[in-house]
Amino acid sequence: MLSVLRPLPVEQIRLVVFDLDGTLIDSRKDLCNAVNAMLAEFHRQPLPEEIIASYIGDGAGMLVRRALGDPHDEPLVDDALQHFLAYYREHKLDHTYVYEGVMESLAKLRALPNGAGSRAMAVLTNKPIGPSLAICAALGLSEHFFRIYGGDSFETKKPDPVGLLALMQEAGAKPEETLMVGDSDVDLLTAQRAGAWSLGCRYGLSPHTIENIPADVLVDTPMEWMDAFAAGE
Missing domain, CATH: 1.10.150 (DNA polymerase; domain 1)
Structure with missing residues (x-):
């Protein structure tokens, strides 16, 4: 069930950054x-x-x-x-799969009208970059993202916002034009420290932790990502 603390400013979101494990894939x-x-x-x-x-x-x-x-x-x-x-x-790919509804929701998000211009999507994970790239490629996720960064792409990992800030700079997006999507308090804290919007996923690997940091929106399934955007229109 969708829970909204602060409605997302749909018209101004230019960059959506996803965590990988527990958000896009069940690994x-x-x-x-x-x-x-x-x-x-x-x-x-x-x-x-x-x-x-x-x-x-x-x-x-x-x-x-x-x-x-x-x-x-x-x-x-x-x-x-x-x-x-x-x-x-x-x-790494023996049992790992993309959560139901992820592919459809990614395609819809990319096509969603955006008053601020084009909407970019990226992955920022604490998983090492090697397996992250390989998994995204093997499972057909890569085509949705202009950039995929891993836990060893920068000197520090989430919740340090350095990776999210780098993605903002590359996409030409301001903090208030950026949304971080993840299943843990690490993702929500990263968004908070960067001044970005946050969407918490209660279906992931660490859903118990997202109660620790207030998220702007909480969802129970990837299909509700679109509901989160619709609630902000």
Whole structure:
């Protein structure tokens, strides 16, 4: 069900930036399998998917660190991260799929009339750029976006707004002309710090966290993205 705190200024939104995992794609099983494969390599017990899913959102490094119990042994974390990435590179598309309604909603958003001119769309994820590009290409998402940035595209990750600000500059969009769409408090905080509008997705991998940061609009499905825009007309 659509929840609106502040109606989106549809006419002036020139840039829509999407998170990837939990927003456009359900990558939970492949990420969890990669974490447990890494843990097995280090002779540790596997973790339930529910636990691993709660660790997703801050990049591969933090995912691995949390799965290991946040150790102070940095060489261990670095070694484990390499094992995780090696496994994930080979298995990133075993079970990952695009959420129902995403493709249709992306096409409609791109075609939606915009009083401010053309509307650009992009991806800003904390997932490493390599698998992010490969997944978007394999699942047919790439054609919708003028740019895809990953967690290692900049010196810092979300919620630091550096990536979102870079996308604004490239698209020629002001903060008040920009919308960030994501399933976690990391995405909402990124939007807040950049002065952009925010749309929280309650269906993703980290929906429990979006209650921590007020979102301008909350949706339960990708199909409701269009409802969010319609509510602001």
